Amino acid sequence: MLMKFSLIFLFLACLFLVGICLENDKKTTKRKEQGEEIKIPQPDKRLTVIGKAREALNWTRGAKPRNDMGCTSIGGICQRNTYICQGRYLKDKCRGEKSRWCCTPATAWSALCAGSHHNRARACDSYGCGGFNSRSDGRIHKGIDIVCGDYGIINAPFTGNLGGPVGRAAGDSVQYDGVKLYNKVHCVKIFNIRPYVYFGSVVQGEAMGYLLPLQEHFSGITSHLELQMCDGSDPSPFI
Structure with missing residues (x-):
């Protein structure tokens, strides 16, 4: 007897749920026929934009070049900054570890003073010396x-x-x-x-x-x- 009541209850519950689904389908069809726009919930655009901005900021803070072209294009070589560089080191032009810097060649500049064939450093006089760290x-x-x-x-x-x-x-x-x-x-x-x-x-x-x-x-x-x-x-x- 208990089994019969349980089966009858489940049958009625299923009929009730089917009726609700059919009713919702009818309402949706009617709204479409009347030309009413059905809005589908969308995620908050503001949150999406903020999330993308945070991702971009985090990437730029720790970003390193994807290749060594920024260094090689100016004639440099990427290497650890603990190695001797005959020219000078430039940061943020090499991919990989932070210790990899761009060693540029020591290409001599042309003469600054017109009429001179080379740059001549000032020696010492009564007012001091012209060398670096003097x-x-x-x-x-x-x-x-x-x-x-x-x-x-x-x-x-x-x-x-x-x-x-x-x-x-x-x-x-x-x-x-x-x-x-x-x-x-x-x-x-x-x-x-x-x-x-x-x-x-x-x-x-x-x-x-x-x-x-x-x-x-x-x-x-x-x-x-x-x-x-x-x-x-x-x-x-x-x-």
Whole structure:
């Protein structure tokens, strides 16, 4: 007897569910015939966009190049930065480990002072020395001085872009007497010159400006321009 009641109950329940399904199908068909748009729930677009933005941000923070083309295209070699590089190292141009940097060749720059066949570093005089890391007035010289006469024409040592005026401390003020020159390999600040323009592209050997007259302020000094690498490294291998 109990078994019969159970089977009857299950049969009635099935009929009830089938009836509900048929009713829903009728309503849906009727809405379609009337041209009413049926909206299907979609995921929140804002959440999707935010998720994609987070993924992109996380990727760029730890992103490394997919190949070494950024290095090899400028004549460099990707290697561990613990190895000796005859030129200079550039970061973020090699795939793989963070310790793999791009070693660029030590290609000499052309002469900066017009009329000179090569760049000649300033020796020591009564005002100090012009070598890299030399001491002068209690400070360490983080650049190299290149000999050139007052008002001498200064040529671009390599092809690149001018990045605007650069300044340095002069007592309690800042003295803007230079310009930045850069390309994919090099970035240098050139002081003691008056550029013709501060922005734009220049070709190696093109006249950039003229040397400011140092003899008017420092009588007897060896007139020179000063080179400083933007990252504070030694520019000696390139002059």
